Structures are given as C-alpha cells and as structure tokens.
Amino acid sequence: MISTSAYLYLSPKLPPAEDYRNVRLVNPLRIYSADDKLIAEFGEVRRDPVKYNDIPQLLVDALIASEDTRFYQHNGVDLKALGRSVLGILSGNPSGGGSTLTMQLAKNISFEGESPYSRKFKEILLALKIERELNKEEILELYLNRIFFGISAYGVSAASSQFYNKTPNELSLSEMAMLIALLPAPNTINPLRSEQRALTYRNRVLRRMLELSMITQSQFNEANDTPLTAQRYGVEIEVEAPYIAEMVRLDMEARYGSLAITDGFEVYTTVNSETQAQASQALTDGLENYDRNHGYRGPENHMRPSNSDDDVDMWLSILARTVTIGDQEPAFVQQISERSLLALLKTGESITIEWDGIRWAKQFINNSTWTSSPRTAGEVVDVGDLIRVSRNSENRWMLSQVPAVNGSLVSINPNNGAILALAGGYDFYQSNFNRVTQARRQPGSNFKPFLYAAALENGYTAASLINDAPLDRSDYRPENFGGEFLGPISLKYALTNSKNLVSLRLYDALGDDLVMPYIARFGLNEAEFPRNDLTVAIGSHALTPMAVASAYTVFANGGYQVQPYLIERIENFNDGNVYQAQPALVCQACEASFDPENQQDPSFYPAPRVIDEDVAYIMNTMLRSVITNGSGRRINREIGRSDLAGKTGTTNDNFDLWFSGFNGDMVTTVYIGFDSPQTLGRDEQAATVAVPIWIDFMEDALNGMPINSMAQPDGIVTVRINPETGFRAQPNEEGAIFEVFREESQPLEADNANALNDPNSLEDENDLF
Incomplete structure (x- = not known):
C-alpha cells in the first residue's frame, strides 16, 4: 500500500524522456582566433561526447565488469543487490551498492539533495523508464558521456584526454581499466594523488574482467604488470592571448550568465594568431628593453649560502614556489667568476651566463639615474641571489628582470572595427589589469589631431599661420617642449613638431561649443571632458588606449566611424551558430545609395560618415608629415612605407608615452607608463619608447601587404605656397612648397585669410605637448 502510494506520488515527477534523450552535456567555453587557433578554454571539461560505435568494446566490458555484471539481463533494476542497499538505508547503516548502471545514470540526471529513500525510489522509477525508452547501447553511450571521472573530466572522452592525452580508441587495456576504476570514488582513487590505491583498484577491474572471460590470461598479465602512466594533461593552447581570453569570458558571462562556461560555446574572435603573437612580442621586447636601459634593480631575494649540499635543496624548494613571469625564469646564483655566473633553475639544471648577458646591469638609482657599466659579475650579483634569467635572440641565457x-598595444581594422591584436600588459598572470581597456591616462599630443581636424572643418587650412609665442599670464607661463618659440608657423608644421602654444591658441579660438561636439564624432565621450579647460587641447583629459585607437580609425578610413569589436561569431555545442557579428562597414561607393528602409542584405550596414572626406585627407597628409619630418621619423627610416601616418604623445614629466599610427588596413596604438604614475625618465619621450614598439609590431604585421593610403578626394587641390606666409607662391619663388587644400579654401596671391591670431589669447599647463 505504501509502495503503491509512493509510486503514484513520485511517478508524475519523473523527467520526460527528452530530458535525458537530448540531455545538454556540459562543455567548456572555448575561445579561438580568426584562423581557428585555440586561445583559451574555461569551465568544466566534458568535451567531445562520443558515439557508442566509437567506444572500444574492452572499455565497455571493463565498465560492466566493474559496475554492473548483469547489465544485459536486467530491466534497469537488480532486485537482489537493491534489496541489500534498501535494507541498509532503513536500518541506518547504508552500505552502498545496489545501483545498476541505469540507476547510476538516473541519479546523474536528477534527484540531487533529496532524502536517501526518496532519491533511491525515484532512481528505480526513472531507471525502469529509461530502460523502456532507450536500448542498452544508448544507455551505455549516455552513461559514458555524462559520468564524472575526476578533477574536471566529465565523460570518457574528457577523461582519456585529461589523464592520457588520447582518444578512447587509443587507450590501452590497462588505461581503460584505470579510468573505469575511478568511477566509485574519482577523487580518492585518482592516480595523480595516490598511485598505490589507484593501482589496487585498477587491478581489481582487470581481475574481474578475467573472471568474466572478457580478457585472456595473457592480456591480464600484461595489463596487470603495466605501471601507471596517467598524467595531468591540459588543452593545448595555440595562441597566447590571455587578455583577449578574459575580455571574451567577461562578455560571454554578461550574455549567458553561468551557462557561458558550461554550455559548449565556441567563440571565434577577430584576432589573427600571427598578428597577435607579433603584438605580444613587440610589447614584451619594448618593455624589457626600456627596463634594461634604466639599470638593474637587484635580486628578488637573497638566501645566505651555508656552503653545504643543503643549499641546493633549499634553493630548489624556493624555486618550486616561484612562478615564471613572461619568459623570465627564477634562478639562484650558485657560483660567480670574474665575467660569468652559474645559476640553478627550478628543474635542477645549472646554467652558465656569460658576460654578454650580464654587462647591461648598471645599478639602478632612479628612473633618470644609474651607475656606470659594471666591470665584473661580482659587482652585479652575489651567491644566493634569487634572480631572473631568460634567453636572448640568439637563444643564450642572460640575466634579466x-x-x-x-x-599596452591594440590594433584595429579601420574598415570594420575588428580588433586584430591586443596586448593588455607585460604578463596577464602577474597583473590581469587590461591597460588597453582599463587604463585611463593622459594622451598628451596624441589627442591633438582631433583638435586640428575641428579647425580644418571650420575654415582653417594646413597652411594657416598661428603664432608660436609665449602667453602673457600672471599665474604661470606655458611652454613648448624644449622651451623654444618659433613665432608664426603653419598648422601642419605645428602638428608635425607638436607645438603646445599653437594648440592652445587654436582651442581658444574655436571654443568648447565647437570642439566638444566635434571630438564626439570620433567616438569620444563629450560628457567626460571638462569645460572651459584649455589643457584639453594638449591632451590633459585621460583616455583609454582603446578609445584613442578607435578614434584614429576615423582618419585611417577616410572619415567614417566604426565600433571596435572582438567577437566575430559564437557557436554552441547544442544549438549551432547562435551569434554573428554585423559590424558597420566602410563603403564609400555604397554610402550615397544606402537606404535603410529598403535594405537588400540585412547583414550589411554601412558605417556613418562623421567627418568630411576632404578634412580626413588633409589630416592624413599632416599626420604623414609627423612620420617624414617629425617625432616619427624613425618609422620612415626603419619601415620605409609611404602609407604610414600617426602622432606621438608625451605627458607631464614624461609620465605617459604614446604613439598612434595607421595605414588603410590597420590602426595601432601603443601606450607605455607605470601603473602608479611616475616619470619614465627625464630623457624618455614617446619617440624613444613607444615608437620602437610600434615599429617592431607594424613592420611584421604589414609585411607583404600592399601600400594602402587614402586616395585624394575630388574636392582637394594641391597648391604651391610660401610656407612662411601661407600665400600662393610666385612662379619663381625660392623655398616654396606644395600643400593640399579644400578647393574652396585654397590661398590666392593676395589672400589675407591667414592673418595671425592674437598671441595673448590663451593659457595652459606648460608640460603637455
């Protein structure tokens, strides 16, 4: 009577057949590059579920021998074994056991957190239901894809990969038996934690298989005598891009919550694996070069040697707990010669560092001061020093720090906003602070092009003259970098040579009401900028490198606004393609004919034009002049491409160093600075630190790509002018240059439109330039 009542009560609460027929197997979040290389994997691993036909018969036999020898005879419930289990529960002494494979599967599907009696009864009912609706092979397939094998492996495919780096079909008999032996207590029997216990349980499975004639005596002997070979294998990461991986993970969790790392999502990013590797390497090399140039700060620790064998054991113990950062390994100094040293790695290997790998280590005093070069290794290190070592470009060991x-470095495709590469810092595992998206720092002169574009849009030309002269202020006197003043100079010359006073006068002449709405066209948040603050003109308002790079895409693509994006598409293990990016695309030819009310292709959205193409072209020529004649001249020497343009930025006391540059295919911004703001050194500028990193990246990234610079629009004319007056030059006038103008703004011989602005109309802080 009680059993009948329980059945009538519990039976309607059993899950419907589709809940376990089409069960959503937990799969990790996987993140890929645009060229299908694995960047990262997050979440529980129950990957690559297998079909029954792909499961080796010996593995099935091992499972049945260990867990349910009467699997093919019962209808889901083994009454004899179950009776023992139920009696144990009722008597208060549960003995375990009694569950068939089908009942274990039923438990795995449902009934968490219920009383033992209720749970067991529901398992029985669901097991019977499963056996009626699935055949034995389907039950085994579902079981072997769901069951937990320990650590983070759910399913036999995940377990095979995790412990042996194999597929199920590649496992040996001893390996199959070891995996099946884990099932009763995966964490306790784990071969990585207790080898002897794991060996005992594995051999029990083999013995049971022999007793049931599933294997021969010779198979048993060979497998039984085989030592354990299990190791902890992880997924093979093909692209080192942890900052990108974290950006995607956060985005996915915002979209899907906790399902993001369990529902089998595969995210394909816009990042190219080769370009990403070039970006990471360029930033790493640049930061390390700057750091070495400013001296050696000394060891991370020092353990006084006792001159006994115990020293090595002590050092190895400390090294085992010291993480590798970037490519820099920890090591202890064992011996010192006059111009070399012997160092102990955490592997126990001793390496020799020759003088070429030590001689750089002048003693650091501060960011602007260091001692002269050392003459011996003993001036640099002592025995017992905990140091860092790495390999140089010739694969030789060197002292490092x-x-x-x-x-940071970020590169964007200006034609659709796709992020091509992103390096958010030196080492993600040392600091996961993403300096591309989270660091808000003053851009200095990196901001000036947006102001100059506003001027061009409002009647100024590249040849307009503004007085580069001191401002008459009682409270302070702003200056140019270097302290010199040149008098009347053209806008193009002022931008090329980053003249602060010209930018200040320009901002004052235009005014907040004109400048602020204009810079918003570049995607910058107008509301964040202070009003009535002339220092905005020279980059005093903090921006992220992502915001700066995104704003520069408007120059690179001829005047259109695109939005940076990282995720190209999202696929789901259970549901297929669930998201496809639809970025706005730069399309000059279709701009005029686009009709949003009559759109033929719903996947195409033309990017909006935000600045006049004539203005964009003139700005390209002015920023090209920075490369040929200004602070970016090193780019012209070392890369030598005619399609590159950009602008440096250096802030007060050299706290922040920037370079943003582009061609028609890529916009790349490099930012360098301390996380806790301080000077990078009195002699450091963007041209000495940020520009070399930009060169290292762009030279590789653009290798083999055709020249791609903005075509001259129909509304642009080239005029030969006198650079000192801005007027059209006479036919035989010496020193004349060619300059580009909007057709309606070209100078005439007697033009007085370039009259000087009032030299005393502005004020500003004197160090931004």
Whole structure:
C-alpha cells in the first residue's frame, strides 16, 4: 500500500524522456582566433561526447565488469543487490551498492539533495523508464558521456584526454581499466594523488574482467604488470592571448550568465594568431628593453649560502614556489667568476651566463639615474641571489628582470572595427589589469589631431599661420617642449613638431561649443571632458588606449566611424551558430545609395560618415608629415612605407608615452607608463619608447601587404605656397612648397585669410605637448 502510494506520488515527477534523450552535456567555453587557433578554454571539461560505435568494446566490458555484471539481463533494476542497499538505508547503516548502471545514470540526471529513500525510489522509477525508452547501447553511450571521472573530466572522452592525452580508441587495456576504476570514488582513487590505491583498484577491474572471460590470461598479465602512466594533461593552447581570453569570458558571462562556461560555446574572435603573437612580442621586447636601459634593480631575494649540499635543496624548494613571469625564469646564483655566473633553475639544471648577458646591469638609482657599466659579475650579483634569467635572440641565457614599467598595444581594422591584436600588459598572470581597456591616462599630443581636424572643418587650412609665442599670464607661463618659440608657423608644421602654444591658441579660438561636439564624432565621450579647460587641447583629459585607437580609425578610413569589436561569431555545442557579428562597414561607393528602409542584405550596414572626406585627407597628409619630418621619423627610416601616418604623445614629466599610427588596413596604438604614475625618465619621450614598439609590431604585421593610403578626394587641390606666409607662391619663388587644400579654401596671391591670431589669447599647463 505504501509502495503503491509512493509510486503514484513520485511517478508524475519523473523527467520526460527528452530530458535525458537530448540531455545538454556540459562543455567548456572555448575561445579561438580568426584562423581557428585555440586561445583559451574555461569551465568544466566534458568535451567531445562520443558515439557508442566509437567506444572500444574492452572499455565497455571493463565498465560492466566493474559496475554492473548483469547489465544485459536486467530491466534497469537488480532486485537482489537493491534489496541489500534498501535494507541498509532503513536500518541506518547504508552500505552502498545496489545501483545498476541505469540507476547510476538516473541519479546523474536528477534527484540531487533529496532524502536517501526518496532519491533511491525515484532512481528505480526513472531507471525502469529509461530502460523502456532507450536500448542498452544508448544507455551505455549516455552513461559514458555524462559520468564524472575526476578533477574536471566529465565523460570518457574528457577523461582519456585529461589523464592520457588520447582518444578512447587509443587507450590501452590497462588505461581503460584505470579510468573505469575511478568511477566509485574519482577523487580518492585518482592516480595523480595516490598511485598505490589507484593501482589496487585498477587491478581489481582487470581481475574481474578475467573472471568474466572478457580478457585472456595473457592480456591480464600484461595489463596487470603495466605501471601507471596517467598524467595531468591540459588543452593545448595555440595562441597566447590571455587578455583577449578574459575580455571574451567577461562578455560571454554578461550574455549567458553561468551557462557561458558550461554550455559548449565556441567563440571565434577577430584576432589573427600571427598578428597577435607579433603584438605580444613587440610589447614584451619594448618593455624589457626600456627596463634594461634604466639599470638593474637587484635580486628578488637573497638566501645566505651555508656552503653545504643543503643549499641546493633549499634553493630548489624556493624555486618550486616561484612562478615564471613572461619568459623570465627564477634562478639562484650558485657560483660567480670574474665575467660569468652559474645559476640553478627550478628543474635542477645549472646554467652558465656569460658576460654578454650580464654587462647591461648598471645599478639602478632612479628612473633618470644609474651607475656606470659594471666591470665584473661580482659587482652585479652575489651567491644566493634569487634572480631572473631568460634567453636572448640568439637563444643564450642572460640575466634579466621583470619590468617595473608596463603598457599596452591594440590594433584595429579601420574598415570594420575588428580588433586584430591586443596586448593588455607585460604578463596577464602577474597583473590581469587590461591597460588597453582599463587604463585611463593622459594622451598628451596624441589627442591633438582631433583638435586640428575641428579647425580644418571650420575654415582653417594646413597652411594657416598661428603664432608660436609665449602667453602673457600672471599665474604661470606655458611652454613648448624644449622651451623654444618659433613665432608664426603653419598648422601642419605645428602638428608635425607638436607645438603646445599653437594648440592652445587654436582651442581658444574655436571654443568648447565647437570642439566638444566635434571630438564626439570620433567616438569620444563629450560628457567626460571638462569645460572651459584649455589643457584639453594638449591632451590633459585621460583616455583609454582603446578609445584613442578607435578614434584614429576615423582618419585611417577616410572619415567614417566604426565600433571596435572582438567577437566575430559564437557557436554552441547544442544549438549551432547562435551569434554573428554585423559590424558597420566602410563603403564609400555604397554610402550615397544606402537606404535603410529598403535594405537588400540585412547583414550589411554601412558605417556613418562623421567627418568630411576632404578634412580626413588633409589630416592624413599632416599626420604623414609627423612620420617624414617629425617625432616619427624613425618609422620612415626603419619601415620605409609611404602609407604610414600617426602622432606621438608625451605627458607631464614624461609620465605617459604614446604613439598612434595607421595605414588603410590597420590602426595601432601603443601606450607605455607605470601603473602608479611616475616619470619614465627625464630623457624618455614617446619617440624613444613607444615608437620602437610600434615599429617592431607594424613592420611584421604589414609585411607583404600592399601600400594602402587614402586616395585624394575630388574636392582637394594641391597648391604651391610660401610656407612662411601661407600665400600662393610666385612662379619663381625660392623655398616654396606644395600643400593640399579644400578647393574652396585654397590661398590666392593676395589672400589675407591667414592673418595671425592674437598671441595673448590663451593659457595652459606648460608640460603637455
């Protein structure tokens, strides 16, 4: 009577057949590059569920021998074994056991957190239901894809990969038996934790298989005598891009919550694996070069040697707990010669560092001061020093140190906003602070092009003259970098040579009401900028490198606004393609004909034009002049492409160093600075630190790509002018240059439109330039 009542009560609460026929197997979040290389994997691993036909018969036999020898005879419930289990529960002494494979599967599907009696009864009912609706092979397939094998492996495919780096079909008999032996207590029997216990349980499975004639005596002997070979294998990461991986993970969790790392999502990013590797390497090399140039800060620790064998054991113990940062390994100094040293790695290997790998280590005093070069290794290190070592470009060991400075690099496709590469810092595992998206720092002169574009849009030309002269202020006197003043100079010359006073006068002449709405066209948040603050003109308002790079895409693509994006598409293990990016695309030819009310292709959205194409072209020529004649001249020497343009930025006391540059295919911004703001050194500028990093990246990234610079629009004319007056030059006038103008703004011989602005109309802080 009680059993009948329980059945009538519990039976309607059993899950419907589709809940276990089409069960959503937990799969990790996987993140890929645009060229299908694995960047990261997050979440529980129950990957690559297998079909029954792909499961080796010996593995099935091992499972049945260990867990349910009467699997093919019962209808889901083994009454004899179950009776023992139920009696144990009722008597208060549960003995375990009694569950068939089908009942274990039923438990795995449902009934968490219920009383033992209720749970067991529901398991029985669901097991019977499963056996009626699935055949034995389907039950085994579902079981072997769901069951927990320990650590983070759910399913036999995950377990095979995790412990043996194999597929199920590649497992040996001893390996199959070891995996099946884990099932009663995966964490307790784990071969990585207790080898002897695991060996005992594995051999029990083999013995049971022999007793049931599933294997021969010779198979048993060979497998039984085989030592354990299990190891902890992880997934093979093909692209080192942890900052990108974290950006995607956060985005996915915002979209899907906790399902993001359990529902089998595969995210394909816009990042190219080769370009990403070039970005990471360029930033790493640049930060390390800066750091070495400013001297050696000394060992991370020192353990006084006792001159006994115990020293090595002590050092190895400390090294085992010291993480590798970037490519810099920890090591202890064992011996010192006059111009070499012997160092102990955590592997126990001793390496020799020759003088070429030590001689750089002048003693650091501060960011602007260091001692002269050392003459011997003993001036640099002592025995017992905990140091960092790495390999140089010739694969030789050298003394190194983790940079105190940090920075970022981001590269964007200006034609659709796709992020091509992103390095958010020196080492993600040392600091997961993403300096591309989270660091808000003053851009200095990196901001000036947006102001100059506003001027061009409002009647100024590249040849307009503004007085580069001191401002008459009682409270302070702003200056140019270097302290010199040149008098009347053209806008193009002022931008090329980053003249602060010209930018200040320009901002004052235009005014907040004109400048602020204009810079918003570049995607910058107008509301964040202070009003009535002339220092905005020279980059005093903090921006992220992502915001700066995104704003520069408007120059690179000829005047259109695109939005940076990282996720190209999202696929789901259970549901297929669930998201496809639809970025706005730069399309000059279709701009005029686009009709949003009559759109033929719903996946195409033309990017909106935000600045006049004539203005964009003139700005390209002015920023090209920075490369040929200004602070970016090193780019012209080392890369030599005719399609590159950009602008440096250096802030007060050299706290922040920037370079943003582009061609028609890529916009790249490099930012360098300390996380806790301080000077990078009195002699450091963007041209000496940020520009070399930009060069290292762009030279590789653009290798083999055709020249791609903005075509001259129909509304642009080229005029030969006198650079000192801005007027059209006479036919035989010496020193004349060619300059580009909007057709309606070209100078005439007697034009007085370039009259000087009032030299005393502005004020500003004197160090931004």
